[in-house]
Amino acid sequence: MSGNRTVLLVDDDTNVLNAAARVLRKVVDVATVNSPQLALEKIKTSGPFAVVVSDQNMPGMDGIKLLGLISKKAPSTTRIMLTGDNDQKTAVKAVNDGRIFRFIGKPCDSESLQKVIEEGIAHHQTLVAERELLEHTLSGSVKMLVDIIALSRPHAHVRASVIQRWARKISRALGTKPSLEQGVSAMLCTLGYLTLPDRLAERYFVGDALSPEEMRQVNEAASQARDLVLNIPRMEGIAEAIYYCRKGFDGSGFPNDEIEGESLPEASRVLCALIDLAEIATGDQPNFEACITELEQNAPRYDPRILGAMRQVLGGDQVFAGTVDVERKKVPAARLLSGDTLATDVRDGEGRLLLAAGSHLSPITIKRLRAVSVMNSPDVHFDVWRQSVPASASAAADEPVS
Template sequence: MNQESAMSGQQVATILCVDDEPHVLSSLKLHLQRSYRVLTATSGADGVRLLRAHPEIAVVMSDMRMPGMDGATFLHAARSLAPDTPRLLLTGHADIDSAVAAVNDGQIFRFLLKPCPPATVAAAFAAALRQRQLIDTERALLEQTLTGAIRTLSDVLAMARPAAFGSSVRIKQLALELAARLRPGPWWALEVAAMLLPLGSVALPTEVADRLHDGHAPNAAEREMLDRLPGITENMLAAIPRLEPVRAMLAGVAGKPSGHAEVAALADDETIRLGVAILRVALDFDALDLQGIPVNAARASLHALPGRYNADVLAALDVVRADTQSHGGVREVSPSALRVGMVIASDVRLVSGVLLVARGFTVTPGLIEHIRNLRSGALADPFRVYLEAPADAEA
């Protein structure tokens, strides 16, 4: 961190410069290190490795002419690895045609002609960093808005059709726990995908949803229905902009390429692939859990199918579901004692046999109001909620 930024408490942005000539990199670092943390690579392959190792890189600049992987090819790879990171291309007059092609193919933010004065390079990096900050701000706002809206929708659906949608709360919780063990976040697309996975359940007959929720193993026809649900959900979301990463995860879980080009293009993204692997494990573990299979036996069942599941995700599952108890215990509470944020430990039904709320649901103001409006004696089951796990158990 440079001295001025250290004194002001500001975080210094990390940038990456790629050029096969060490003296060019030394010059760039000399002029830029007062304002940025500068990483350098002498080849496109090394640049790719640095991008993988340093997701905090905010701006990338590459020379056009390099042996092996040239600048255009490298920046195209950089676009796939870090699509929100602005890319600068440094080129000579003889490379103009190639530079134009690189701009079109790699969506270059700006290209600079050699020889390029240090002030021009510095201005280009400053403009690119402002662009990155705008992208990050827009994404944060979008993610918060989308996640909040979808969380509300998920809660409403879980109350309206708890047998079909109650699983989304449990699957989301397990998916985020697995993700936290495997890679730092943010994991907003995974969270949204987990919440929306059951959306296709509107296509399930009510009696099928009830049977599955009650722990019955699906028959062949029901298994086919379940396998189609992620694809149905992906198609239902097609009209909503900016959900391409979510839809790509859902398409991956369905095991079929998306019919939408902008979504299919994300299929090989590392984060998308890991999200798909996490969702597969979370979905199937929850299904086994619903059938009453003990935790250790459920984990063993998944380990017995190594070709279907990602080994790293299974290892994470062994940690986050190491015990039969993932909470500090269970206690029974009266309806009037329910509080927002409590987690329901077991299904609650009405005397008519209708499922009121599924286990795993987090109590919301809407649920409390719904219970308050029930007639006296309408509940067939008591409310059991999880206690908070002890601090040392969580650690």
């Protein structure tokens, strides 16, 4: 059978470890550790593993707790408990709290162990295949929602684009691979603002002071976003991440429930800090040091690792496009490219905002701008930021902004 066939064995009894490893090395790639702490480090440095087999009774952390943590850090890893404790309550707790695939007792003969490991590997491969299918099939739905946000709430689209870029930098600083939940929840974290009254949404995104009642509506928009996302199959994790994106690490904010700290989805913890930073940074050319200092005045609200990463990697970030490899150009509608970023607002003939500065152009938004060009003036040019290209590839009609 192809694919990932790595197995991690965790037991403080080295005799059990060695015996199990001898049996399994004939059919799979085996790694062994003798403590839960070393298991978590091994998963971080050498994962993902197809299967983790853990003893229940170990000093410092039992197997149920360990496998529960692994279920959050590596959800596609199959978790199996090997224990001499045949107590039914332990088995039930293992399945419920550790989200365990199989519960097998000691002693376990080699044939039974190999059979369970093969079932675990097959289960892992099924989860991986489903996740890959999910990522491909969801991309169209997510793209549609992003385009709806861009067309209906231009400022919300810009805010989400900024937060998504920041979130990628945070992931790199934390040394983690961006998860599907983190990437998509960052793209859709402003979806709930479609349900706000137009005037309230406009005031929120330009940084006007809001009343407590208005701020309640803004915060509870996360609930509306969750309900919208739940209409798409297999997006429960993304919906949960969005629902808790206004919830502080200390339990403050929306929703008012008992979930806090590391019980919150990691994507939610990242979004909470970045949404708050984006609110503080609203305005022209915000000073990062002043913004992060204001954020740090309420430090208990944020995961300290995430707050530290923000200070480390966001200091040189511009809220809108403008990096060393980006040029500002005036471009006719016919030469707009997917990936261009608007440098100025685009409004219709009556002054209504169509797309906000900072919007990343997609095929659907380019079509809208071309329609605007046809209705207003075929000679209209749009002010955009564009990734630098070799001079030979530059269009002769592109006019640098003076």
